[in-house]
Amino acid sequence: MKKQWWHRTVGYQIYPKSFQDTNGDGIGDLQGVIRRLDKIAALGANVIWLCPVFPSPMVDNGYDVADYMDIDPCFGSMEDMKELIAKAGEKGIRVLMDLVANHSSDQHVWFQEALKDPFGEYGKYYVFREGKAGGPPNNWRSIFGGSAWEPVPGRENLYYLHLFTKQQPDLNWENPRLREEICRIIRDWMALGLGGFRLDAVSHLKKNYDYVDLPPDGPDGLCLAFEEFNNVEGLSDFLMEMKEKAFGPADALTIGEYDEMKPEDVEAVIGENGSFSSVFDFSHTHLNVNFPEWEGDTVRMFNAYRDRLFEAQRVVAGRGLLCNFLENHDKDRCIDRFLAKKDQNRYSVRMLPVTNFFFPGIVFLYQGQEIGMRDYPKKSMDEYVDAPTHAEYEGLVKRGLTPQEALCRINMNSREHSRTPMQWNDGPNAGFTEGKPWFAVNPGYVSLNYEAQERDPASLLHFYRKMVSVRRRPDLEETFIYGRLLPRFQERDGILAYERRDEKNRILVIASALGQETALSLEALDGADAVRVKEILLNNYEEPPVFEKSSASQREILLRPWECLVLALQE
Ligand code: NOJ
Numbered sequence: 001m002k003k004q005w006w007h008r009t010v011g012y013q014i015y016p017k018s019f020q021d022t023n024g025d026g027i028g029d030l031q032g033v034i035r036r037l038d039k040i041a042a043l044g045a046n047v048i049w050l051c052p053v054f055p056s057p058m059v060d061n062g063y064d065v066a067d068y069m070d071i072d073p074c075f076g077s078m079e080d081m082k083e084l085i086a087k088a089g090e091k092g093i094r095v096l097m098d099l100v101a102n103h104s105s106d107q108h109v110w111f112q113e114a115l116k117d118p119f120g121e122y123g124k125y126y127v128f129r130e131g132k133a134g135g136p137p138n139n140w141r142s143i144f145g146g147s148a149w150e151p152v153p154g155r156e157n158l159y160y161l162h163l164f165t166k167q168q169p170d171l172n173w174e175n176p177r178l179r180e181e182i183c184r185i186i187r188d189w190m191a192l193g194l195g196g197f198r199l200d201a202v203s204h205l206k207k208n209y210d211y212v213d214l215p216p217d218g219p220d221g222l223c224l225a226f227e228e229f230n231n232v233e234g235l236s237d238f239l240m241e242m243k244e245k246a247f248g249p250a251d252a253l254t255i256g257e258y259d260e261m262k263p264e265d266v267e268a269v270i271g272e273n274g275s276f277s278s279v280f281d282f283s284h285t286h287l288n289v290n291f292p293e294w295e296g297d298t299v300r301m302f303n304a305y306r307d308r309l310f311e312a313q314r315v316v317a318g319r320g321l322l323c324n325f326l327e328n329h330d331k332d333r334c335i336d337r338f339l340a341k342k343d344q345n346r347y348s349v350r351m352l353p354v355t356n357f358f359f360p361g362i363v364f365l366y367q368g369q370e371i372g373m374r375d376y377p378k379k380s381m382d383e384y385v386d387a388p389t390h391a392e393y394e395g396l397v398k399r400g401l402t403p404q405e406a407l408c409r410i411n412m413n414s415r416e417h418s419r420t421p422m423q424w425n426d427g428p429n430a431g432f433t434e435g436k437p438w439f440a441v442n443p444g445y446v447s448l449n450y451e452a453q454e455r456d457p458a459s460l461l462h463f464y465r466k467m468v469s470v471r472r473r474p475d476l477e478e479t480f481i482y483g484r485l486l487p488r489f490q491e492r493d494g495i496l497a498y499e500r501r502d503e504k505n506r507i508l509v510i511a512s513a514l515g516q517e518t519a520l521s522l523e524a525l526d527g528a529d530a531v532r533v534k535e536i537l538l539n540n541y542e543e544p545p546v547f548e549k550s551s552a553s554q555r556e557i558l559l560r561p562w563e564c565l566v567l568a569l570q571e
Contacts, residue, residue: 006196006253006277007321007481009362010468011096012045015329016053016075017061018421019367021433028421028432030076030084039450041091043370044468047253048088049096049198051329053081057107059167059387061419062098063200064105068185085193094195096253101182102201103168111169118152118160124175127161128152129211138211140229141222142166145391163204163229165387173205173238186246196253199276203258206235220398230259236268239275253277255323255362263315270320278362281322283308288337290412296340299494302513305338306496309356310487317360317485324356327366332417336375343515347562350463350540351511354564355496357467358509360485368422370464371453376420376442377411385439386416425451463540470537470566479505489520495559499525499569506571507537510557511564519548520557531555531569538566 020032030053040048052062053075062072071081085095104111113122129137129149136149136159149159150166161170171178186197207229214223247254258279261269268274284305288294294301316322326334339348349372357363378384381393381403389410396406416439423445424431430445442448453459471480483502489495494514500507508525512518522531533554539545545565548556557565 001482002272004277005251006047006094007362008472008477009047009253009323009364010045010472011047011049011323011362011364012040012043013049013051013325013328013364013366015051015367015419017051017438018419018432020422020424021435021437024433024435025074026433026435026438027074029074030071030080034080034084034087037087037091037093040093043365043465044472045365046092046472047094047096047195049255049364050098052098052100052200054100057105057167059105059165061386063100064103064107064165064168065100066105066107067109068104069188082192089193094253096196096198096255097189097194098200099182099186099197100200101171102204103162103164103170106167106169114160114169115152118155118158121177125172125178125181126169127172127207129159129161131157131159139213139216139222141217141220141224143224144388145395147222161207163201170204170207174209179238179241183242183246186242186252187250190246190250190252194252196247196250196255196277199254199256199258202239202256202276203231203235203260204229205238206232208232218399226259231262231265236265236275239269243275255280266316266319270316270322272320274320278321278323280328280364281309281312281324281356281361283312284326285331288332288413289340290336296342298338298340298343299513301338302494302496305355306490309359309496310490310498313359313485321361321481322359323362323364324359325364325366326353326356327369327418328364329366329418330415332375332413332415333373334369335372336417337413343513343562345562346460347540347560347564348513349460351513351562351564353464353467354509354538354540354566355511357471358480358498358500358507358566360481360483360500362481363471365464366418368418370461371423371448371450372460373418373420373423373448374442374444375411375414375417376440376444377417378407381407381410383440384410384414384416386414386419389414389416423449425449458542467538473537476505476507476537476568478502479507483507489524492518492520494518495520506569508567508569509565510559510567512559512562514559515561517561518559520559522555522557533567534570535568536565537568538564540564 016028019028020036021028022031053071054065055067055070055072056062056064088095110122110125114126118128136147140148142148144164152158162168214225217223254276256276256279289301335349393406393410420442421432421437426446429437430441453461479500479502483500486499488497497510546558547554
């Protein structure tokens with residue numbers, strides 16, 4: 001594999017609205033990111049992904065872009081953005097923006113012009129279709145609920161397509177002029193010194209335009225027709241064009257939000273000459289220990305998690321690099337997602353991130369993950385602000401859940417849990433703002449906050465810093481990025497373990513989700529006779545790991561509850 005600068009990515013995702021406010025309006029801003037760059041550097045991250053900061057009516061918190069070449073005043077100005085790119089660069093940190101090009105905002109001038117003349121030049125930037133039998137063109141369901149078609153105001157029998165909210169009309173990628181506009185936008189941003197982009201909803205750019213009705217998947221007669229608008233034949237032509245005309249020449253890091261990559265497409269999507277640098281590994285994102293199917297059984301779900309991760313890695317091995325992560329702005333917090341309440345403790349919360357942090361590929365952390373921020377369940381739906389969350393709630397009630405049951409389900413896995421303001425200190429509003437926060441701070445901030453953890457060398461924050469420093473250690477880094485991944489002890493309940501090997505290093509990673517001690521025999525490893533621990537790179541207990549020794553080697557590890565270990569082994 002040809003080495004690229006971005007292979008060394010340890011990324012940090014920022015949800016700007018909730019990160020740090022500096023002007024007292026209750027909304028995080030770019031100056032806030034600049035203020036906290038020291039913290040990001042101290043964590044050891046070398047790439048930042050900023051969720052959208054473009055001008056936007058904020059129906060979907062910036063994922064409804066009204067102007068791709070400016071900054072929303074609530075976040076600051078173009079000057080602030082340039083300052084951020086420059087100051088981050090001084091610390092060795094590259095900045096990624098979020099390219100939302102499957103749809104724009106309905107307030108974008110393109111769409112406003114299109115509404116005036118749906119059959120004119122800008123009408124061709126969107127997807128307008130005639131309805132049928134007095135209703136929409138077909139029965140596609142929007143990903144955020146309801147019909148994917150919205151009647152065009154003032155027009156008889158004309159609709160536009162929106163896979164997300166109706167304020168997010170889909171762009172028409174069949175139109176070469178639209179594609180050229182997007183490439184120009186990418187080039188202009190890259191010219192400002194950006195590191196690249198995360199690409200929102202990118203597997204939806206191509207649709208199957210037969211527009212036939214599909215068998216309904218609900219009582220409303222609609223169908224979430226993923227096969228008609230996700231990863232559809234011909235998508236890669238659009239993606240390759242973007243790469244050739246915009247990303248490639250700028251040497252951009254591009255990470256696709258790409259759902260369900262088919263095994264046969266790995267080379268085309270993330271291979272050396274593929275459309276993107278990497279795509280997120282979403283194989284674990286539908287798991288939640290609080291869902292009825294898992295009955296709060298952390299170990300049983302952990303086994304499924306482990307098997308999915310290893311399978312995802314097996315599929316791409318030697319062909320492309322996945323982007324490994326646990327949290328993002330669309331998921332609830334990982335501690336609450338993976339660990340039943342009774343299993344959350346100082347050891348288990350350290351064990352969790354180790355599970356995939358030493359995998360091949362690149363890695364990403366999400367703001368607040370490094371201090372173990374938690375979900376913030378609400379007492380009433382009024383406390384949620386996200387339109388799709390409300391739409392999901394309505395859908396649950398329509399399916400027969402009582403309001404209380406529906407709220408309970410939303411509390412279980414709302415994406416808004418990850419959007420509560422960053423907990424910087426125990427002062428007013430957790431140090432996030434001097435104004436009124438746009439979204440309520442999790443009251444847990446009094447004891448769980450950044451400054452308290454920074455003062456405590458035994459804190460989770462310091463564990464994360466150590467974890468990143470191990471991954472980036474010059475003599476180990478290449479082994480972690482490119483080395484072989486060898487799953488170990490996969491038959492053992494509650495154990496996720498793997499070796500990373502190349503000609504320079506042999507590293508063993510072990511994570512236990514068991515609440516009791518267990519012994520692992522190192523004889524199960526290749527060349528067991530010679531197994532000797534050279535160095536303990538990372539562990540979550542203060543005391544060193546316990547080995548049963550024979551004369552020649554350390555043959556058995558007595559793992560303590562929730563223990564995790566990263567060990568350099570002698571060849
Ligand atoms: C995926 C983004 O991550 C999510 O936050 C957003 O709502 C949708 N795409 C629509 O842009």
